[in-house]
């Protein structure tokens with residue numbers, strides 16, 4: 525079989541070492557003679573697993589002590605509803621910053637639960653180049669219970685690298701596609717959430733990092749599974765949790781900790797993205813339409829500006845083992861998702877293919 529590199533936007537590739545460990549332990553976890561997915565979530569061994577996962581993730585991502593980490597279900601979309609249910613309190617209104625598809629979708633869902641103002645923070649210039657035009661909201665934030673934004677728009681490949689200034693207002697971030705990709709000052713945030721299936725583990729589990737003083741303010745009609753206080757008091761286990769997904773996340777955390785931690789992850793990610801964008805910058809065949817300062821380190825979008833040629837690119841790349849490069853259907857073109865688990869060799873293989881394809885088709 526040819527070497528395969530999987531550029532899927534999500535569910536995305538997992539570290540090979542983690543998959544190998546899971547395979548090795550599958551039939552006999554912790555000398556139990558059963559797999560981890562067959563034991564009680566309330567049993568001693570599984571409780572030890574989640575305690576260690578909490579500790580490892582906290583250490584890895586530098587999460588301060590006054591934050592709780594919840595491991596929930598329902599994906600990021602579940603949180604689109606849970607956020608307003610838990611955080612709308614005194615002022616009854618939230619601000620949603622729109623930088624693309626996911627932040628817009630979060631705003632749309634929030635409208636079902638509270639009053640919101642939505643503010644577009646991107647612009648497109650005469651050449652079609654998209655950039656984020658505003659990150660300081662300190663003069664308007666005070667009237668809101670919280671300000672929501674998406675740190676990395678997975679579909680377009682727009683990343684907001686500067687943390688928005690919202691004064692003393694609670695800042696909430698959807699980090700589904702760039703959590704754990706670089707060092708970030710957690711103390712600037714009230715809530716951070718992410719579906720696991722991009723950078724943390726498999727689909728089925730969602731991580732919510734919530735500052736303790738924001739817990740216990742949910743609307744009365746909030747379903748228990750979405751209520752941060754109820755879940756925090758029950759170790760995120762008011763119903764049976766996705767134990768196998770939780771286990772895989774715990775292996776990912778351990779793997780990252782033992783291979784240099786977040787600093788090493790960040791360095792690897794920056795050099796992968798740099799190589800790809802450097803190649804795109806000098807190319808006259810491919811184009812990326814995101815302004816330099818907002819180019820995503822995780823999701824690199826590019827196009828030949830010709831739908832037929834794009835389709836040919838994707839088909840030929842797939843045949844060469846470079847999988848899932850087709851851009852999202854709302855945007856077309858190509859997208860290479862190069863999350864933490866993508867090795868630098870995968871990026872080099874992609875660039876070599878791009879170069880060959882450009883020469884053959886220009």
Ligand SMILES: *Cc1c(COP(=O)(O)O)cnc(C)c1O
Nearest residue numbers: 599600601626678698700701719
């Ligand atoms: C993938 C993604 C989502 C949707 O996640 P689900 O877990 O499928 O609900 C939301 N926001 C961002 C930024 C994403 O990348």
